Amino acid sequence: MTTEKKREREKKVVEEMIRIYCRRKHGTKKKDLCPDCAKLRDYAFHRSDVCPFMKEKTFCSNCRIHCYSPEMKAKIREVMRFSGPRMLLHRPLMAIHHVISSKLEKKRLEKALKDRK
Numbered sequence: 036m037t038t039e040k041k042r043e044r045e046k047k048v049v050e051e052m053i054r055i056y057c058r059r060k061h062g063t064k065k066k067d068l069c070p071d072c073a074k075l076r077d078y079a080f081h082r083s084d085v086c087p088f089m090k091e092k093t094f095c096s097n098c099r100i101h102c103y104s105p106e107m108k109a110k111i112r113e114v115m116r117f118s119g120p121r122m123l124l125h126r127p128l129m130a131i132h133h134v135i136s137s138k139l140e141k142k143r144l145e146k147a148l149k150d151r152k
Contacts (some may be wrong), residue, residue, distance in 0.1 A: 038090045042083050045095070048133055049079045049111075051126055052118035060117070069080050075114070 057072040068076060082102055083089070095101070103111060109135045121132035 042086075042089050045083055045089075047082055048129060049083075050076055051129060052122065053108075053114055054077075055118040055121050055125055057115040072114075075107065075110050076105075079111060 039052070053072050054068065057068050058065065061069040061072065063072075063084050082095070086095075086098075087104070088098055088100065090133055101108065119130075120140075135144070
């Protein structure tokens, strides 16, 4: 898979999670985001666009360097905790793919770390 496709997939997952969160917490319509959630989405997209490790990783949660500011990191963590379980209801295939990809990536990273020792 190309780096650009990985980047776009990551953006789709993050955006969907933010949309679920915003609908339930802020009462927005299906495709709308409140200003705070739009700001978080734009921030996440920018971080993905400039990520130097995109070729090597699947999702930010598997990255060895966390580049989010503390404030945005706290916000995205809250969104993911809320939306993660709900993704199975709203976007089951996306959620399953995300979980499988993340688990495989963690195993690959653990193996690479073990092989270095």
